[in-house]
Amino acid sequence: MSANALPHVVIVGGGFAGLWATRALARDRVRITLIDRRNHHLFQPLLYQVATAGLSAPDIAAPLRHILRGQRNVEVRLGEVTAIDADARTVALAGDDGADDSRIGYDYLLLASGATHAYFGNDAWAEHAPGLKSLDDALGIRRRVLMAFERAEAADDPAERAAWLDFAVVGGGPTGVELAGTLAEIARHTLKDEFRHIDPARARVRLIEAGPRVLASFPPELSDNARLKLEKLGVEVVTGHAVETIDGDGYVLAGERVPARTVLWAAGVAASPLGALLDVPRDRAGRVRVEADLGVPGRPEVLVAGDLASIEQDGRPVPGVAPAAKQMGAHAARAIRARLAGRPAPPFRYRDMGNLATIGRMAAVVDLHGFKLKGLLAWWFWLWVHVLFLIGFRNRLLVLINWAWAYWSYQRHARIILDDHDDESGDAAAP
Incomplete structure (x- = not known):
């Protein structure tokens, strides 16, 4: 045939x-x-690491043609x-x-x-509060975050400087928690001693969740632990309130106008x-x-x-x-x-593997059908699972090396600011 x-x-x-x-x-x-x-498969669970300069784009993505090169019955079309x-x-x-x-x-x-x-009918917010679904999104967020510190360094007006150092993450699910925790680490550790006119550690990182608690899909015990860990990192956690509006100068929360030049969307x-x-x-x-x-x-x-x-x-x-x-x-x-074969297909049955979320350095929460982990052990489990499911030996090796470097040095190797039209290569993100 x-x-x-x-x-x-x-x-x-x-x-x-x-x-x-x-x-x-x-x-x-x-x-x-x-x-x-797009020409690549993306490991989305680690996309926030690209957005926060912990990993470069090729670490978590691989060309589809390369992945499927040995499968003779498939053709890839871009x-x-x-x-x-x-x-x-x-x-x-x-x-x-x-x-x-x-x-x-x-x-x-x-x-x-x-x-x-999804911006719940407020699509105009997208311009001012980008979400995180693709490598383009991640590189745009990374540029926005790093440029905020640069603009704060150059600002003469104290109010303008404060607005550049005010970060808000909207949405308290795993992506929002991971983004907020990592932003706090960047401000308090990664950028230490690198600026002359600002103290990055004075940046305010706020996580906003409309529901009663962050990580709502986790058991309350782990949700509460995540909140405590975030607050220990310096994140201000706000629950029970939804943002009312977002524009280029800030947002409104509980009737209060907050000047903030960097708002990130992880809510829907x-x-x-x-x-x-x-x-x-x-x-x-x-x-x-x-x-x-x-x-x-x-x-x-x-x-x-x-x-x-x-x-x-x-x-x-x-x-x-x-x-x-x-x-x-x-x-x-x-x-x-x-x-x-001319026969009926069986019904789909989802096998729930549990929930995992990382909060920051050596902090995570894991829920495996009632078996709960938190802290360092959960972080190691989270790391092992994510590295295991990356596609390609090269990706796993690079991620392990980069995480080991970040663990010992607090540095994030991919802190390269790209223009909107630039692409990222593996070489461009060298330490």
Whole structure:
């Protein structure tokens, strides 16, 4: 059978769900086209480390073509899907000018394009409070954070200097906690003795959570421990209040105007806009409501996985975390295999691996189904898990070296300020 006669599986998204599905189909008699807007797979759980100068971009990302170079049944296409014709079973890709450039037919389609930022109807805030979902986001945040200290150093007006040294992180989930803790470490340790007109340790780092506690998905005991550790690092933790507005000069919280030039967003996510291209039910976050086997209602040849999929298990939604995305990707491959064999696919069952979050140097919290860890032991466990799941030996080695260096020196090797149009290479971030 010629390659073109094989069933064609189109997978949109090279994140955890898309990549795990692609790999799971490596031995099947199908031809796969993997489409992504970017040429790399990103290990998102460590993205905040790039944003805070602990790691450089190549440490947590790898080219999709390199990852899949040995898988002969897959072709990688760089592009953005702009339309889906479910009746004709085709997807349209955008050209450089934004117009439809080509159409790709499929026998089976897996949508795994992930999530984007959600500002709860206040999209104008995005310009002033960037979120963290991509390497571009991380490099932009890193530039914003490092430039804040530079602008404070150059400011003559005390009020302006204070505004540049005021940092706010909105959202008390794992990303917000990790960002706030690391910002406090940078201000109090990494930048010590490097400036002549400011004391970086006097910077205010504030973590704002609208709910009653940070890390709400963790048991209260670990949530309280995380708050104490953050406060010990110098983070001001504010709970029970939501920001009312954000602009270029600061934000309003509990009716009080706070001058702050650096506000980072970690409060909400929304599904990729790709789900809107299907005429199927979606939830309030824009995620596609899928069947038990991850298929789209009325379209068994179309499946959705990862952060774009909305599915409940035991009365609760499956969380938008990396382990769930990996498991969904692998299950989507099984579902496609079952359809090819003419048999029904089994229902997806998420296996909860527990929750982990790091707070700062030698501080983390871990919840493994009631088995709780905190402090140094939890930090070592968190480090081991994240290094273990990085793709590629080179990435694991670099991350270990960089973390060992940061542990002993408090230094962050990637403190290079790039212009908005610059790309980061491994060499550019040398100590």
